[in-house]
Amino acid sequence: MSPQRYELWIGLRYTAGRRRNRLVSFISLASMLGIAIGVATLIAVLSVVNGFERELKSRVLAMSAHASIYAFEGHLQNWRQLADQTRSNGDVVAVAPFVSGEVLVRAGNENLGVPAFQGVLPEEETQVTDIAKYIVDGRFDGLVAGGYGIVIGHELAKKLKVGIGDKIGLLTLQTKPNGDFLPRLRQFAVVAIFNAGLYEVDMKAAYIHLADAQALFGAGEGVTGLHLKLSDPLRAPSIAMQVASSLQGLFYVDDWTRSHDNFFRAIASTKSVMFIIFSLIVAVAAFNIVSTLVMVVHDKQAAIAILRTLGSTPRSIMLIFMVQGTLIGAIGTLAGAAGGIALSLSLESLASAFQAISGHQLMSAEVYDLGELPSDLAAWDVIRISLMSLLLGLGSTLYPAWRASKMQPAEALRYE
Structure with a gap:
């Protein structure tokens, strides 16, 4: 293993966790699921808003x-x-x-x-x-x-x-x-x-x-x-x-x-509000990464002290834990993006199937101006949501990783 890559290898090893520390593994899994659900939901919601805008624009242009x-x-x-x-x-x-x-x-x-x-x-x-x-x-x-x-x-x-x-x-x-x-x-x-x-x-x-x-x-x-x-x-x-x-x-x-400015202003405002609200779901899930890494840092005090004694720099220690947190965020983001894309592409058929089974009309024409649930997946929405999620995941690693890098070997080994 080259010296330049040992931080990545140790970070990946810590992410897998040990069987005896099930709580850390559970919190890591919960963080991944939370990020995935938030990303998927945000992609699906924005696809529906895009669908509204597409349908309204096409029908307005056809009739006006x-x-x-x-x-x-x-x-x-x-x-x-x-x-x-x-x-x-x-x-x-x-x-x-x-x-x-x-x-x-x-x-x-x-x-x-x-x-x-x-x-x-x-x-x-x-x-x-x-x-x-x-x-x-x-x-x-x-x-x-x-x-x-x-x-x-x-x-x-x-x-x-x-x-x-x-x-x-x-x-x-x-x-x-x-x-x-x-x-x-x-x-x-x-x-x-x-x-x-x-x-x-x-x-x-x-x-x-x-x-x-x-x-x-x-x-x-x-x-x-x-x-x-x-x-x-x-x-x-x-x-x-x-x-x-x-x-x-x-x-x-x-x-x-x-002449139809109110339609499109309302849609743009709705899209912005939805993005902010559902981004909070991703932010809360990303905050769980902080809890996970704080517990991992506490659990790995002896290992950190040994690494410092062997010559690892504070920067290397920080990178180890940043790798772990970033990997949790990346897995959750990729899973959420895949789920959101799949949900957006099949949303219209799923809505039709639900209406046929339940007999309940999801979209009232008198309320929403449309008789069916539209969906329009935009590549830019998927990219910006994924980048936002990855940045939140990366940002959540900074404080715990910084604390680990400041840990002194003598203090860490005192009670070992």
Whole structure:
């Protein structure tokens, strides 16, 4: 054994322990299990949060325009010309006009507000969003000018207890020239129902034809704004500003990163909080390494004294016990990482099996916006969690190893 490696060999030997000292071995095993459970749990939890973010982002992008341009005041009357100018930008894939406003829907005894109410041109809107792909009953192109048809989400249809062909009353408020409000009630027939798998959308979104919306809101030939589909959704803020600045006039620009900012801020906050909370589990388990090494140092006083007498330096003694503590942390981290990866990859199937056996719905669509438990394992999460666990394990060895290195041979052998 080379002199440079004897610290490693002795540290590994101490980690195995002796049969007579079962308490030290048990505490070492408990530390490994605690670290493994903490690491696995943290990886699985962050995978679920990543899954939420992935699902929300994909469905938001499928059901929403990447960016929108609004008139600074009133309605866009020259929207056809603006749409042609907007399409000339190489980053704009498609453009669709829309009219939006506040509406109260009535069916039977139910009265509900629909904040995401829009009038659209079906043939153009389907080029900007994927709404037509989520139609589960009827047809989106069933919206025709003057037909007074409406497309609603399945959650809203369920709440109103309506189906294809049923009538829904739409109540709007129009502003008169003198500033008074004039309520208007119009009956619309349900021509299609969509299911985006996102409760917030399925409950609070509805579409009618653009011409019907213009008549309903008194917009004349104008529109509220233009929906844009972009070549790169991740660059939506900069592209939208670039497009708006190229147009003549004052416009208000919005994009999906701002209109759905609350969703993604909540997810980011949840992810940070979860990381901190479950890191504490790993920290508590790593603290057990301190107890283990303190007991080992006490048990190995005579061996430490002999090693010092034979010429071992305090640095070598410190390395011996650091090897032992680091090995405990490394084994726990590797076991936890393997378990966390396996759990994350099979989480969706495990959740489905649990729901089928127990009959209990883990994910309520009304609470979580999703009907199933998503999971998205990120390599960076596994790496940073593993590094954090290894550093905590290494840090837990410093104090006991330092105490061992300061032990004097004469004091250690006095009572031997």
